[in-house]
Amino acid sequence: MKIVVPVKRVIDANVKVRLKADGSAVDSDNAKMSMNPFDEIAVEEAIRLKEAGAAGEIVAVSIGSDACQDVLRAALAMGADRALLIRTEAVLEPLAVAKLLREVVAREQPRLVICGKQSTDGDANQAGQMLAGLLGWPQATFASKLDLGTDGATVTREIDGGLEIIAVTLPAVVTTDLRLNSPRYTTLPNIMKAKKKPLDVVALDEFGVDTRPRLTTLGLAEPAARSAGVRVADVAELLAKLKNEAKVI
Amino acid sequence: MNARESMEYDVVIVGGGPSGLSAAIRLKQLAADKGQDISVCLLEKGSEIGAHILSGAVLEPRTLNELIPDWKDKGAPLNTPAQKDQFLLLTETESIQLPTPPQMHNEGNYIISLGNFCRWLGQQAEELGVEIYPGFAAAEVLYHPDGSVKGVATGNVGTGKNGDQEGEPGIELWAKQTVFAEGCRGSLTKTLFERFKLRNGADPQTYGIGIKELWEVKPELHQPGKITHTAGWPMDTATYGGSFLYHLENNQVVVGFVVGLDYQNPYLSPYEEFQRFKTHPAIKGVFEGGRRLSYGARAISEGGLQSIPKLTFPGGVLIGDTAGFLNVPKIKGTHTAMKSAMLAAEAIAEALATAQEGQPIEAAAYTDKFKQSWLYDELYRVRNIRPSFRWGLWPAMLYSALDTYLFRGKAPWTLHHQHADHECLKPKDECTPIAYPKPDGVLTFDRLSSVFISNTNHSEDQPPHLKLKDPTVPIRVNLEKYDAPEQRYCPAGVYEIVGREEGEPRLQINAQNCVHCKTCDIKDPTQNIGWVTPEGGGGPNYPNM
Numbered sequence: 001m002k003i004v005v006p007v008k009r010v011i012d013a014n015v016k017v018r019l020k021a022d023g024s025a026v027d028s029d030n031a032k033m034s035m036n037p038f039d040e041i042a043v044e045e046a047i048r049l050k051e052a053g054a055a056g057e058i059v060a061v062s063i064g065s066d067a068c069q070d071v072l073r074a075a076l077a078m079g080a081d082r083a084l085l086i087r088t089e090a091v092l093e094p095l096a097v098a099k100l101l102r103e104v105v106a107r108e109q110p111r112l113v114i115c116g117k118q119s120t121d122g123d124a125n126q127a128g129q130m131l132a133g134l135l136g137w138p139q140a141t142f143a144s145k146l147d148l149g150t151d152g153a154t155v156t157r158e159i160d161g162g163l164e165i166i167a168v169t170l171p172a173v174v175t176t177d178l179r180l181n182s183p184r185y186t187t188l189p190n191i192m193k194a195k196k197k198p199l200d201v202v203a204l205d206e207f208g209v210d211t212r213p214r215l216t217t218l219g220l221a222e223p224a225a226r227s228a229g230v231r232v233a234d235v236a237e238l239l240a241k242l243k244n245e246a247k248v249i
Numbered sequence: 250m251n252a253r254e255s256m257e258y259d260v261v262i263v264g265g266g267p268s269g270l271s272a273a274i275r276l277k278q279l280a281a282d283k284g285q286d287i288s289v290c291l292l293e294k295g296s297e298i299g300a301h302i303l304s305g306a307v308l309e310p311r312t313l314n315e316l317i318p319d320w321k322d323k324g325a326p327l328n329t330p331a332q333k334d335q336f337l338l339l340t341e342t343e344s345i346q347l348p349t350p351p352q353m354h355n356e357g358n359y360i361i362s363l364g365n366f367c368r369w370l371g372q373q374a375e376e377l378g379v380e381i382y383p384g385f386a387a388a389e390v391l392y393h394p395d396g397s398v399k400g401v402a403t404g405n406v407g408t409g410k411n412g413d414q415e416g417e418p419g420i421e422l423w424a425k426q427t428v429f430a431e432g433c434r435g436s437l438t439k440t441l442f443e444r445f446k447l448r449n450g451a452d453p454q455t456y457g458i459g460i461k462e463l464w465e466v467k468p469e470l471h472q473p474g475k476i477t478h479t480a481g482w483p484m485d486t487a488t489y490g491g492s493f494l495y496h497l498e499n500n501q502v503v504v505g506f507v508v509g510l511d512y513q514n515p516y517l518s519p520y521e522e523f524q525r526f527k528t529h530p531a532i533k534g535v536f537e538g539g540r541r542l543s544y545g546a547r548a549i550s551e552g553g554l555q556s557i558p559k560l561t562f563p564g565g566v567l568i569g570d571t572a573g574f575l576n577v578p579k580i581k582g583t584h585t586a587m588k589s590a591m592l593a594a595e596a597i598a599e600a601l602a603t604a605q606e607g608q609p610i611e612a613a614a615y616t617d618k619f620k621q622s623w624l625y626d627e628l629y630r631v632r633n634i635r636p637s638f639r640w641g642l643w644p645a646m647l648y649s650a651l652d653t654y655l656f657r658g659k660a661p662w663t664l665h666h667q668h669a670d671h672e673c674l675k676p677k678d679e680c681t682p683i684a685y686p687k688p689d690g691v692l693t694f695d696r697l698s699s700v701f702i703s704n705t706n707h708s709e710d711q712p713p714h715l716k717l718k719d720p721t722v723p724i725r726v727n728l729e730k731y732d733a734p735e736q737r738y739c740p741a742g743v744y745e746i747v748g749r750e751e752g753e754p755r756l757q758i759n760a761q762n763c764v765h766c767k768t769c770d771i772k773d774p775t776q777n778i779g780w781v782t783p784e785g786g787g788g789p790n791y792p793n794m
Contacts, residue, residue: 014706
């Protein structure tokens with residue numbers, strides 16, 4: 001059974017993001033970039049399924065500039081078999097991503113697509129759901145446990161206040177939550193082997209998909225800086241401040 | 250844990266800074282010229298090339314012209330030619346413009362981000378076929394039975410806080426020549442010094458700590474190419490130190506402060522001296538309305554020619570600042586590090602070509618090449634300047650002027666470094682505490698908000714990489730006798746004395762904050778703190794530094 005895993009190149013989670021001086025965009029100038037952490041979990045899950053004999057080939061897919069080859073190589077070093085880069089300089093919205101992935105699914109014919117639940121840059125949490133919708137496939141989002149059978153999968157979902165266990169038929173789209181697994185360390189020999197694995201680059205235009213943006217960004221702002229704390233003398237003063245100044249009680 | 254795998258190369262290079270990358274590039278160039286096949290692998294502990302690189306930096310392009318003459322066409326990020334040099338002597342409220350010493354003239358030089366320059370050098374090296382592996386720290390030197398260096402091993406990962414979990418083993422990289430390019434105070438180089446007695450006959454190495462911030466300033470205050478250096482305040486005249494302030498491209502200004510680690514007062518805090526420096530009336534104006542983008546710190550080698558160790562040993566060489574090629578009066582170490590790398594690469598290529606199978610290789614010609622190079626001449630002429638500062642600021646400035654103008658660097662004597670930096674600290678009872686102003690959060694900042702923007706992280710689940718030889722020393726000696734100077738010299742807030750209020754003081758080590766500057770390894774008075782490499786990929790993620 002083939003698995004497709006989309007991976008996105010984002011600013012590394014250790015980098016503190018800030019806006020450019022003119023506020024037009026996030027400043028990613030020479031910032032360390034990495035694979036979206038939720039996608040890393042998705043790659044890891046696919047590899048574990050393969051190692052358990054439940055899956056065959058793993059195809060990692062990324063959409064973006066040539067620089068995205070590094071996250072694809074990282075996926076290959078973890079254990080994916082093949083990689084595909086859909087090359088574009090444009091920043092795509094989730095719907096455009098989902099449409100492109102639908103085309104990839106049509107070509108690759110996987111039985112399972114495992115996506116990160118969201119990317120740490122856009123935080124949209126939409127591409128996986130939209131892809132399932134476009135394909136007419138079942139979706140199991142926020143997965144913290146995945147048991148794969150021959151015709152279906154049992155997925156434990158992280159929901160508000162608890163867990164939900166659902167069964168989906170295959171083919172399906174699963175999106176990963178943080179607790180699904182801990183991605184492995186990549187080793188030097190595997191990084192070297194990954195250099196020899198196939199990585200195809202296809203221009204976005206070749207897919208004939210309308211990826212024009214449908215949203216307009218009105219503005220970007222950094223969160224307000226936290227103001228300094230004050231020390232209160234006793235409980236009474238604390239209560240008074242919470243009531244009258246913070247107005248939270 | 251599984252056994253370690255091994256891989257073999259002709260040359261393995263430890264460290265992806267300007268020297269390591271230049272050595273890699275030069276080796277591949279020579280191999281191509283001579284039809285020789287030299288496989289080169291380079292390890293870098295940072296998450297990517299450039300992630301741990303921090304420097305002023307004004308680059309003298311002399312070595313780059315030799316290494317990659319068409320660097321302009323190849324898009325090297327040398328975008329800001331040096332324009333105006335200014336050298337100020339500061340008192341608490343005044344500034345006096347002094348004539349710029351000849352070493353500090355910068356015509357033809359460029360203000361750069363050394364991190365970005367290294368990112369570019371990394372691309373050049375990869376295009377020539379160098380295999381570069383960032384995110385892997387060389388943690389151990391490997392030896393052949395005959396005692397020669399066999400290569401290095403990367404550290405184990407995923408072994409948990411106490412080192413007791415099943416993790417992923419490191420890998421052994423074997424090479425005919427291992428090039429140690431770790432930068433100032435390399436942790437493996439330190440073990441080589443002992444093993445091969447490389448420091449016999451050399452002066453002790455002396456160091457400085459450089460702390461730097463990158464700012465974005467208001468466009469009307471930005472003067473691309475402007476270079477300012479200062480001496481004097483806030484240092485007292487007994488302490489070696491000074492600042493740099495460079496205007497880069499894109500409204501960016503770098504500001505930094507270097508303090509000689511031979512300082513004596515354990516109450517001195519290089520970090521707070523730097524913060525205080527920014528408030529000087531002649532300095533603070535440029536930051537008005539600006540915002541701080543990044544922060545970092547790194548130790549530098551200041552000993553100069555007298556402190557350079559033996560450079561070669563069976564199986565390997567030392568290059569760049571781990572050997573100590575920095576030119577202190579020039580405040581530059583990049584062109585010298587790169588030149589040492591080129592010379593070493595040439596010697597290695599020759600040695601590889603004539604090597605006998607099964608015999609250890611020592612690229613001894615590297616030392617001769619160094620002695621015949623302009624690099625030696627350059628370092629020789631300035632060798633007496635830094636040591637003269639042990640007499641204090643005024644006598645040193647006078648002496649330096651004589652040494653430079655009258656003797657032209659060829660005085661018939663050589664001043665020596667008498668002590669290692671850790672021996673210079675005086676007990677707290679002989680010193681006066683220094684009251685530093687509180688940070689205002691606009692121009693001056695506390696340590697933690699600074700470390701925050703260095704993008705530093707280490708995976709929490711690993712053994713601490715700052716090792717205490719004797720866990721009782723921090724309280725029994727450091728706190729009792731020196732009031733725990735590690736709390737102050739560490740620019741990242743790694744060391745904290747906690748539990749004083751309960752009467753049970755203990756040293757807490759926040760290893761996650763470590764920006765890999767190595768100051769603790771240098772300055773700890775009894776050399777009780779040892780810095781070793783953490784899991785690869787940890788540490789700062791400096792952008793544009």
